[in-house]
Structure formats: structure tokens, C-alpha cells
Amino acid sequence: MPRFLLLCGLFTLFLAASCEPDAPICENCPEEETDAPITGPANPTAYTLEVPSYLPRPIVDETNPLTVEGIELGRRLFYDRIMGRDSAFSCADCHKQELAFTDGLPKAVGVSGRTGRRSAMSIVNMAFNPNGFNWDGRDGKLWEQAVHPVEDMLEMDEDWEAVLIRLRRSRDYPQRFRAAFGIGRTSEITQELAVKAIAQFEMTIIAADSHFDRVVYRNTEFFTEEEQLGADSLFFIEDVPVGALHPGCGHCHNAPTFGDNRFRNNGLDNVSSLEDFEDIGFGAVSGSRFDNGKFRTPTLRNIALTAPYMHDGRFNTLEEVLDHYASGGHGVENEDPNITGFPLSERQKTALLAFLRSLTDESLPTDPRFSSPF
Ligand code: HEC
Ligand code: HEC
Incomplete structure (x- = not known):
């Protein structure tokens, strides 16, 4: 074993963090340590998000241009427990790549x-959502969203000030912030730069290579008979006679994004008044009681990987989801008119499930660009 590694290993027995890349320079540093000059490269390389032509153009946030160094920094921050209380929790603890960035709970x-209030969302194809983030759309910009999980008591429960001190004192991060944002001193590492880097990484997580895409857009594969039935006569709405009761998932979850991000009540709760929803969702953002119980229509891409389902995780399986839609809503006054209920034979149910499974991008769960750098 090389001598350095041996020493490092022995030393680790005494001071657990000493050989890790992001170990603090010192445990109780004097205040000056959070304001030191940073050297090294400071010319971020502009990055253009490449998305296949069959997806919408990505939304460009002019307040946070993508750079190679910003994305790499964001990936580290996303996976680093340095961001959570006692350096013990990261974004990735709830947004796991193998579950299309959800947590299975x-x-x-x-x-x-x-336990928090809602189900962790899949952080995939954020680049196509113009309607605000979270189930209720309350954060207009992706980087604004990243501020809250760090300080939320039910999530990472940490003060941003403490996170910033750890970042400023770390061995590795100051150079990375300089490379991404051109700053000259550790004191210039701010919450805004940290969340902007995280958002840059999130913007790159694009799922566009499912069986569905290969059949419909790339023409390299074929649907099975079952998938074809699910697509043609159940999921999509093209060939449906007006007034026929039909699953018509595509009304709200249409291709190519499979979720139009609009706020709707899809008939989950049987409430006697609009004030009675346990979680009023979009109503709290818009301030209108008519929006109570409405949530953002999410993408169904990778839906086979992201159980349980809905904003409160009430359905464990896609079968339960189909049963919900087939039985129709509860006639609550702001339910979407496309929640009608419909007949669904066993064969049709199997076909619709097969179609939903064709929306999984099989490369996403292991794509090295999105995995932990540690
Ligand atoms: C304790 C688990 C947990 C942790 C930790 C966590 N999240 Fe989340 N995340 C959630 C939940 C729950 C939601 C839905 C919140 C809501 O609608 O109120 C969510 C929503 C999101 C969304 C919105 C996605 C969309 O489609 O609108 C993004 C983006 C996101 N989280 C990023 C992050 C980042 C970045 C971090 C780390 C700084 C993080 N999350 C840490 C649970 C978590
Ligand atoms: C009227 C619009 C509408 C229609 C039609 C519709 N959905 Fe939805 N869907 C929504 C909304 C809104 C949500 C989010 C609801 C919530 O969590 O409160 C949702 C959520 C879901 C979810 C949960 C996603 C997640 O990440 O947890 C699945 C799965 C789903 N729908 C599948 C379907 C299927 C399958 C069909 C057809 C049978 C369908 N939807 C028809 C609007 C619709």
C-alpha cells in the first residue's frame, strides 16, 4: 500500500473526516477563515442543454445561465450531506436517482x-415546466425552490448560515465556486450561488429515451400489441367519439411531456365544501378558494419507478391509480370536467399499464452524469 494511503487510513481512525475531500480545514476556525482569497481558474464554460427535437425547447432562465462548472458544482451540492443538519442529510436522500429522483415513500x-406533508417529486425534465415548482407551483424559479429544503424543519433542517460557513471553510468548494461564478473570496460564497448551481444541475436531468420515444419518435422499436392498445384506444384522446366515457389520460398528461403542469383537481377527495381539503394545494398560492385541492399535473415519464403516487402518496400501485380514475371523482364543484369515470375491462387495464411502463427511460437510473460524484 502506498505510504500516504496507509498514513491516511491510520489517521482516519482518530479523525474520521480528515481524509475526505470536503473535510473542513479546521473544526473551530477563527472567523477570518470564512473570508480568504480564492485562486484558480475563474472562466466558466457556457453549456448548451441538448434536448431531442421531439421535446419542447427548454425554458431558459436568464438569471442563471448554465455552465459546465456550475452544473458540476450543483451536482456535488445536491449529493453532499454538508448541506443538511449536522452534515447528515442531502437532497439525494429524498431524491434518489434509482427511483427517478423520488424516495419510494x-x-x-x-x-x-x-414525516413531511407531501410526497417527494421526481426531479426530471424540470426544463419544460413554466408553471412553478412543487406540487402547488409556489416557487417560480428552480433555484428559488432549492432554498427551502435546506431550512425546512421536516427536510434538512439547517440554517443557511451554517451551511455557508462549512462551504467557505471546505478544502474543495471555494475553488469550485470560483470556477463556476468567478468569485474571488470565500465570503462571496452565498446562498444564491449555491442554489443556482443546484438548479443548473437539476436542469440537465432530462429523460427522453424511453421505449415510447424509441417507438414513436426515433422509429427504432415497435409497440407490443398490448402497448399499442393502451396507446391508441385508452391513453390518448384522438380517436374518441365526443361524449364517450374513456380514460383519456392524454387530456392532461399528453405527449411528449406527459404532464402539462396545469393546476387541477383530479377528483381525489370527497369534500363537502372547498374549504375542507386537508391540503389546499394551489389554493394557498393563488389565494382563490376555487383553486383549493388543485395540484400540478405532473409528468408520467418514469411513472413505473416513482410509486407511491399523488401529492400525498395515497396510491401504492398504478393499478390503484387506474381504479381511482375509472371510478370518477366525487362531484366536487372544482373537479376537472375530464374526470368522468369510465369502464375498464381487465384486458384494457393490462394494456394501459403496459403503455404506462413504456414511459420509463431505462438509462436514467444509472446515467453517470446524474449520479453521485462522491
Ligand atoms: C425530506 C425529503 C426531501 C429533501 C431532503 C429534499 N426534498 Fe425536494 N422535495 C421533497 C418534497 C416532499 C417535495 C414536494 C414539496 C411540495 O410540493 O410541497 C419536493 C420537491 C422538490 C422539487 C420540485 C420538483 C417539481 O417538479 O416541481 C425540486 C426541484 C426539489 N424538491 C429539489 C430538492 C433539492 C435541490 C433539495 C436539496 C437542497 C431537496 N429537494 C431536498 C422532498 C425532499
Ligand atoms: C383532468 C386531468 C387529468 C386526467 C384526465 C388524468 N390525470 Fe393523472 N393527474 C392529474 C393531476 C392534477 C395529478 C396530480 C394530483 C395530485 O397529486 O393531487 C395527476 C396525477 C397522476 C399520477 C401521480 C403522479 C405522481 O407523480 O405521483 C398518475 C400516476 C396519474 N395521474 C396517471 C393518470 C392516468 C393513468 C390517467 C388516465 C387514466 C390520468 N392520470 C388522467 C390530472 C389528470
């Missing part, structure tokens, strides 16, 4: 072990 569980 009905409602998210944070660093304190307490």
Missing part, C-alpha cells in the same frame, strides 16, 4: 425522522 421523511 408516500410522504417524505427528513433528517429529524419526522
Whole structure:
């Protein structure tokens, strides 16, 4: 074993973090340590997001241009537990790549072990959502969204000031912030730059290579008979006679994004008044009672990987989801008119499920560009 590694290994027994790349320079540094000059390259390389022609043009946020160095920094921050309380929790603890960046739980569980209010969302194809982030669309910009999980008691439960001190004192991050944003001193590492880097990384997570894409847009594969049935006569709406009761998922989850991001009540709750929803969703953002119980229509891409389903994770399986839509809503006054209920034979159900499974991008869960750099 090389001598350095041996020493490092032995030393680790005494000071656990000492050989890790992001170990602090010192544990109780004097205040000056958070304001030191940074050297090294400071010319970020502009990055153009490449998306296949069959997807919409990505939304460009002029307040946060993408750069190679910004994206790489964001990836590290996304996966680094340095961002959570006691350096013990990261974004990726709730947004796991193998589950298309969800957590497999009905409602998210944070660093304190307490259960949150809603289900963790899939951070995929963020570049195509113009309607605000989270289930209720409350954050207009992707980088604004990233501020909250860090300080939310039910998520990472940390003060941004403490995170910034750790970042400023780390061995690795100051150079990375300089490379991404051209700053000259560690004190210029701010919350805004950290969340902008995270958002740059998130913008690059694009799922566009599912069986569906290969059949319909790339013409390299064929649907099975079952998938074809699911597509033609159940999911999409083209050939449906007006007034026929039909799943018509495509009304709201149409190709190519499979979720139009509009706010709707898809008939989940049987409430007697619009004030009675347990979670009023978009109503809290718009301030209109008619929006109570409405949530953003999410993408169905990778839906086979992201159970349980809905904003509160109430359905464990896609079968349960189909049963919900087939039985129709509850006649609540702001339910979407396309929630009608419909007959669904076993054969049709299997076909619709097969179609939904064709929306999984099989390369996403292991794509090295989106995986942990540590
Ligand atoms: C405790 C689990 C948890 C942690 C940790 C967490 N999230 Fe989330 N995330 C959620 C939940 C729950 C939602 C839905 C929140 C809502 O609608 O109120 C969400 C929503 C999101 C969304 C919105 C996606 C969309 O389609 O609108 C983004 C983006 C996101 N998180 C990024 C992050 C980032 C970045 C971090 C780290 C700084 C992070 N999350 C940490 C649970 C978590
Ligand atoms: C009227 C519009 C509309 C129609 C039609 C519709 N959906 Fe949805 N869908 C929504 C909305 C809105 C949500 C989010 C609801 C929530 O979580 O409160 C949603 C959520 C979902 C989810 C959960 C996604 C997740 O990430 O948890 C699945 C799965 C789903 N729909 C599948 C379908 C299928 C399959 C069909 C056809 C049978 C369908 N939807 C028809 C609007 C619609």
C-alpha cells in the first residue's frame, strides 16, 4: 500500500473526516477563515442543454445561465450531506436517482425522522415546466425552490448560515465556486450561488429515451400489441367519439411531456365544501378558494419507478391509480370536467399499464452524469 494511503487510513481512525475531500480545514476556525482569497481558474464554460427535437425547447432562465462548472458544482451540492443538519442529510436522500429522483415513500421523511406533508417529486425534465415548482407551483424559479429544503424543519433542517460557513471553510468548494461564478473570496460564497448551481444541475436531468420515444419518435422499436392498445384506444384522446366515457389520460398528461403542469383537481377527495381539503394545494398560492385541492399535473415519464403516487402518496400501485380514475371523482364543484369515470375491462387495464411502463427511460437510473460524484 502506498505510504500516504496507509498514513491516511491510520489517521482516519482518530479523525474520521480528515481524509475526505470536503473535510473542513479546521473544526473551530477563527472567523477570518470564512473570508480568504480564492485562486484558480475563474472562466466558466457556457453549456448548451441538448434536448431531442421531439421535446419542447427548454425554458431558459436568464438569471442563471448554465455552465459546465456550475452544473458540476450543483451536482456535488445536491449529493453532499454538508448541506443538511449536522452534515447528515442531502437532497439525494429524498431524491434518489434509482427511483427517478423520488424516495419510494408516500410522504417524505427528513433528517429529524419526522414525516413531511407531501410526497417527494421526481426531479426530471424540470426544463419544460413554466408553471412553478412543487406540487402547488409556489416557487417560480428552480433555484428559488432549492432554498427551502435546506431550512425546512421536516427536510434538512439547517440554517443557511451554517451551511455557508462549512462551504467557505471546505478544502474543495471555494475553488469550485470560483470556477463556476468567478468569485474571488470565500465570503462571496452565498446562498444564491449555491442554489443556482443546484438548479443548473437539476436542469440537465432530462429523460427522453424511453421505449415510447424509441417507438414513436426515433422509429427504432415497435409497440407490443398490448402497448399499442393502451396507446391508441385508452391513453390518448384522438380517436374518441365526443361524449364517450374513456380514460383519456392524454387530456392532461399528453405527449411528449406527459404532464402539462396545469393546476387541477383530479377528483381525489370527497369534500363537502372547498374549504375542507386537508391540503389546499394551489389554493394557498393563488389565494382563490376555487383553486383549493388543485395540484400540478405532473409528468408520467418514469411513472413505473416513482410509486407511491399523488401529492400525498395515497396510491401504492398504478393499478390503484387506474381504479381511482375509472371510478370518477366525487362531484366536487372544482373537479376537472375530464374526470368522468369510465369502464375498464381487465384486458384494457393490462394494456394501459403496459403503455404506462413504456414511459420509463431505462438509462436514467444509472446515467453517470446524474449520479453521485462522491
Ligand atoms: C425530506 C425529503 C426531501 C429533501 C431532503 C429534499 N426534498 Fe425536494 N422535495 C421533497 C418534497 C416532499 C417535495 C414536494 C414539496 C411540495 O410540493 O410541497 C419536493 C420537491 C422538490 C422539487 C420540485 C420538483 C417539481 O417538479 O416541481 C425540486 C426541484 C426539489 N424538491 C429539489 C430538492 C433539492 C435541490 C433539495 C436539496 C437542497 C431537496 N429537494 C431536498 C422532498 C425532499
Ligand atoms: C383532468 C386531468 C387529468 C386526467 C384526465 C388524468 N390525470 Fe393523472 N393527474 C392529474 C393531476 C392534477 C395529478 C396530480 C394530483 C395530485 O397529486 O393531487 C395527476 C396525477 C397522476 C399520477 C401521480 C403522479 C405522481 O407523480 O405521483 C398518475 C400516476 C396519474 N395521474 C396517471 C393518470 C392516468 C393513468 C390517467 C388516465 C387514466 C390520468 N392520470 C388522467 C390530472 C389528470
